[in-house]
Amino acid sequence: MSDPLAASQRAPLDQETMEALVALNERRGGTLLPAMIAAFVEQECPEALADIERARSTANAEALARAAHKIKGSSAALGALSLAELCAEIEQRGRAGDLPGAVDLLDLLPPRIQAAAEALSVYR
Amino acid sequence: MSPSESPPRILVAEDSTVQRLQIAGLLEKHGFDVRTATDGAEALHIIRSNVALPDVVLADIGMPRVNGISLCRELKGEQLTRHLPVVILTSLADERNHRTALDAGADEFLIKPVGETELIVRLESVMRLTRQNLHDELLRRQELYDAIPDAVLLCDETGHCIEANKAATQLLGYSREQLLKLDGRTLSIDGNSWFESRQHLKAFHSWRGVMQLRHRQGAAVSVEANAVTAPVGGRPVQVWVLRQHS
Numbered sequence: 614m615s616d617p618l619a620a621s622q623r624a625p626l627d628q629e630t631m632e633a634l635v636a637l638n639e640r641r642g643g644t645l646l647p648a649m650i651a652a653f654v655e656q657e658c659p660e661a662l663a664d665i666e667r668a669r670s671t672a673n674a675e676a677l678a679r680a681a682h683k684i685k686g687s688s689a690a691l692g693a694l695s696l697a698e699l700c701a702e703i704e705q706r707g708r709a710g711d712l713p714g715a716v717d718l719l720d721l722l723p724p725r726i727q728a729a730a731e732a733l734s735v736y737r
Numbered sequence: 738m739s740p741s742e743s744p745p746r747i748l749v750a751e752d753s754t755v756q757r758l759q760i761a762g763l764l765e766k767h768g769f770d771v772r773t774a775t776d777g778a779e780a781l782h783i784i785r786s787n788v789a790l791p792d793v794v795l796a797d798i799g800m801p802r803v804n805g806i807s808l809c810r811e812l813k814g815e816q817l818t819r820h821l822p823v824v825i826l827t828s829l830a831d832e833r834n835h836r837t838a839l840d841a842g843a844d845e846f847l848i849k850p851v852g853e854t855e856l857i858v859r860l861e862s863v864m865r866l867t868r869q870n871l872h873d874e875l876l877r878r879q880e881l882y883d884a885i886p887d888a889v890l891l892c893d894e895t896g897h898c899i900e901a902n903k904a905a906t907q908l909l910g911y912s913r914e915q916l917l918k919l920d921g922r923t924l925s926i927d928g929n930s931w932f933e934s935r936q937h938l939k940a941f942h943s944w945r946g947v948m949q950l951r952h953r954q955g956a957a958v959s960v961e962a963n964a965v966t967a968p969v970g971g972r973p974v975q976v977w978v979l980r981q982h983s
Contacts, residue, residue, distance in 0.1 A: 633853070637762045645762045652754035682799070686828070687755035689850045 623695050625725075625732040630692030635736070649691060650733045657687050658726050668707075669716055677715050678707025684726070693729035744770040745864060746789065750780035750796040750808060751826070756849075760795070760856075767857050777803025781811055790821055793864050798827040798834055798846075806834070806841045813842030816968075822867045824860060826851070888960075888979040894972065896921040896935060908960070908979060910953030921977070924950045926957055934964065938975055942966040947982055 638646035664680035667673075685700035699721055706715035747769045751757040761771045772791065774780035777800050784790065794812065796805035803811070805825045812818040825838040825846040838846045845863050847856065882889055882902035888909070891900035901916040909916065909924065925931035926949040937944045944964045949957050959982040966973050 634759075637759075637766060640766055641762055645758060649755045649758045652758065657753060657755060679799070682828070683753065686849055687753050690756050690759045 625693060625695060625728040627692040627694045630694075631736070634692065638736075647737045650737050653687050653691055654730045654733065658684060658730070662723070662726070665719065665722070669719065672712055674707045674710050674712040674715060676707075677712070678704045681707060681715075684722075688729060691729070691733060693733070696725045696729045699725055744768050745793065745861075746770045746772070746791040747860070748772045748774060748780055748783060748791040748794045750774040750777055750794065750800065750805065752776050752797060752800040756797070763853055763856060764860075769860075776800040777805060777808035777811075780808055784812070784818060784821075790818065792822075793860055793867075794821060794823045795860065796823060796825055798825050798838065806837055806843075809838065809841040809843050820867060820871060822863045824863055888977075890916070890921070890977040890979065891969075892921050892975040892977065894975075896975075899974070905979065908958060908981060909950060915953075921975075926951050934962070935975075938964055938966050948979075950979070 634646055634649075638644075661680045661683045664683075665677060668676035668680055681700040681703035685697050685704060688694075688700060689697040699718060703715050703718050703722070706712075706718070745768070747764055749757060749760050749764070749771060751760060751773070752775055757773050757775070761773055764771045772783060774783055777796065780794065780796065781803060784794075794808070796808050798805040800808075805827075809823045809825060812821055812823055819842075822844040823842065825843045826849055827834055827838065827846050828849045835846055844867070845859055847859055879902075882900065883904075885902055886904060888905035888907075889900075889902045890898055890905050893899050898916050898919050898921065901911075901913050903913075905916060906913055911919070921935075922928065922931050930946070930948055934944045934946065934948070942965060944962070946962060948960055948962045950960055952958050960979040961982045963978045963980075965976050967976055968974070
């Protein structure tokens with residue numbers, strides 16, 4: 614995996630994934646991508662961030678890993694690969710019981726989500 | 738899929754809305770008839786309350802209430818759904834769960850993120866294998882039935898023939914295909930004794946006696962009948978064993 618800290622230098626969205634999603638979206642009458650983005654930005658990210666905050670305050674590395682895992686899958690599905698990589702690293706550290714290591718990365722998460730959400734807003 | 742075939746039915750159980758929408762979109766693009774569930778409990782509810790089972794279930798491993806592993810275990814533990822192929826979606830980080838998924842009876846697991854081609858190819862492969870296994874099982878079962886020297890007829894709750902062995906076709910003069918279109922009542926010369934035996938079967942789950950059946954060419958055939966009601970695939974089936982009465 615590439616360095617999740619350096620990944621912020623990359624474009625927030627993977628072009629190939631977006632082209633495939635746009636094509637799929639057109640087949641579905643233009644409703645698929647807006648629904649996916651809305652679920653991601655308005656539902657899944659806020660929920661996972663709240664779970665992460667709870668896990669941090671209760672020092673629960675496993676719960677932190679689970680919450681990061683949720684964003685990881687959906688961000689990868691939406692082509693937000695640098696966000697997915699960051700979540701994968703948080704998840705991995707959490708699963709390994711490395712709570713301080715996972716927490717170290719948490720400050721990167723909101724801006725990376727924000728960047729992905731802004732880039733995705735073009736497709737809504 | 739050829740145009741004459743009905744689209745393969747798939748049930749997708751995935752708690753993430755984003756991923757559920759994406760997977761459903763991809764599958765519909767490839768001609769699948771897609772139903773979705775937000776977790777394993779909803780998937781079980783859909784399967785148990787629906788007459789038409791899906792051809793394949795695609796379930797995420799980590800879901801609230803009932804996860805993919807438990808869903809798989811439930812389906813594989815029930816007579817009616819044990820043949821239903823289950824594909825588990827997992828991730829590299831869940832490596833320790835791959836073995837658990839297979840132990841739970843999963844037919845396949847796919848590691849997320851799954852590419853479009855891989856998703857379709859693996860699903861089609863699992864469905865093809867299941868069809869082949871079912872076909873082989875039906876053939877084996879038919880060979881076993883045909884090896885029984887007595888005539889055997891299986892009838893559903895309404896008395897309709899759903900299975901017949903070779904000895905039954907020889908006894909009654911019909912082909913197996915013809916027998917499967919008949920009602921047990923049609924075969925009986927004496928409608929009353931047929932009705933009484935069915936009533937007895939319903940009440941006591943077994944019946945034994947002599948019956949007059951009609952050969953295809955019209956002659957009466959006197960048989961000693963030994964019948965029981967047994968659950969097959971979750972439904973009561975009447976098993977009739979018939980021996981020519983001299």
